[in-house]
Amino acid sequence: MDQRNKTIVTEFILLGFQNGKEVETLLFSAFLLMYMTSLIGNTMIILLVCVDYRLHSPMYFFVANLSFLEVAITSTVMPKMLANTFSLTKAISFVGCLTQSFFYFLLGSTEFFLLAVMSFDRYVAICHPLRYAIIMNKQTCISLLLGSYVGAFLSILVSSILTAPLPFCGPNVINHFFCDSAPVLKLVCADISLAELADFVSSAVLLLGSLLLTGVSYTYIIITIFRIPSVQGRQKSFSTCVSHITIVTLYYGSSIFIYVRPQKGNVMDVNKFATVLNTIVTPMLNPFIYSLRNEKVKDSLRDGVNKYVLMLTNLRSLKSQK
Numbered sequence: 001m002d003q004r005n006k007t008i009v010t011e012f013i014l015l016g017f018q019n020g021k022e023v024e025t026l027l028f029s030a031f032l033l034m035y036m037t038s039l040i041g042n043t044m045i046i047l048l049v050c051v052d053y054r055l056h057s058p059m060y061f062f063v064a065n066l067s068f069l070e071v072a073i074t075s076t077v078m079p080k081m082l083a084n085t086f087s088l089t090k091a092i093s094f095v096g097c098l099t100q101s102f103f104y105f106l107l108g109s110t111e112f113f114l115l116a117v118m119s120f121d122r123y124v125a126i127c128h129p130l131r132y133a134i135i136m137n138k139q140t141c142i143s144l145l146l147g148s149y150v151g152a153f154l155s156i157l158v159s160s161i162l163t164a165p166l167p168f169c170g171p172n173v174i175n176h177f178f179c180d181s182a183p184v185l186k187l188v189c190a191d192i193s194l195a196e197l198a199d200f201v202s203s204a205v206l207l208l209g210s211l212l213l214t215g216v217s218y219t220y221i222i223i224t225i226f227r228i229p230s231v232q233g234r235q236k237s238f239s240t241c242v243s244h245i246t247i248v249t250l251y252y253g254s255s256i257f258i259y260v261r262p263q264k265g266n267v268m269d270v271n272k273f274a275t276v277l278n279t280i281v282t283p284m285l286n287p288f289i290y291s292l293r294n295e296k297v298k299d300s301l302r303d304g305v306n307k308y309v310l311m312l313t314n315l316r317s318l319k320s321q322k
Helices: 021-051 058-085 094-127 127-134 140-165 181-185 193-226 231-259 264-292 293-319
Strands: 012-013 092-095
Touching: 012 058, 012 094, 021 058, 021 264, 021 293, 058 092, 058 094, 058 140, 058 264, 092 094, 094 127, 094 140, 094 181, 094 193, 094 231, 140 181, 140 193, 181 193, 193 231, 231 264, 264 293
Parallel strands: none
Antiparallel strands: 012 092
């Protein structure tokens, strides 16, 4: 194949879920509701952490940044998916596809590093409570956050460099609702064995490596908790970890299933629904997991609502006096 025929693809077609109009309408409504719930809930967590001094601690600093990543990841995928639901072409530009894929994996990788950092934060809080304020100071927290972004960038750098120059000469139909790596690589008209290997290795190192760090932290946490003499003390210590463990289980379970397997393209339809879990469902559940199980967040939210109601009442009183 000559060089001229290797540059004809200027856009891709995202097939999505390939259902009838009635089902597509139902999916659109469900996904739009989940997306709006995710945006509102995670933004609320960010605002509460910023404005309430009771939440100015390392744990909530990381929770707020996790919520930011949830909003960013979901917004990378959902608007285009929703727009394509009723689109006749369901197209995304070549540059737009590569950009979407890059930011999706950059933000997603950052989230896994951040989850590992949050497990380290819980380790210090439970295993070294007297030194917690010294170890997890402001500078350390910022450094760990920046390290998560840098580590994520480096983890996807090799696979991105190998994928970017690959030729696409048709077909241009992606069997997914966004530009995931496996279905995009299937459209390359060249040898992709090296790119697939780099993709698999980077995914395995990122997911399993960060999961190992999380596992080590929780091993020490569990050992420390069992050494606490009182049942109430053990329950209180473990309750601070439940929300994080829930998020870790959801994210790692679906992501390892999708990405840490060779020959991922053979089960693409299953991958679509697994991807829905960590791009739509889990970001939507994140605010509920952290707010409904956390007394400080619930108190902060309750006070915020009360202040808002009081402000509205005062405004109405002023209007009635005029």
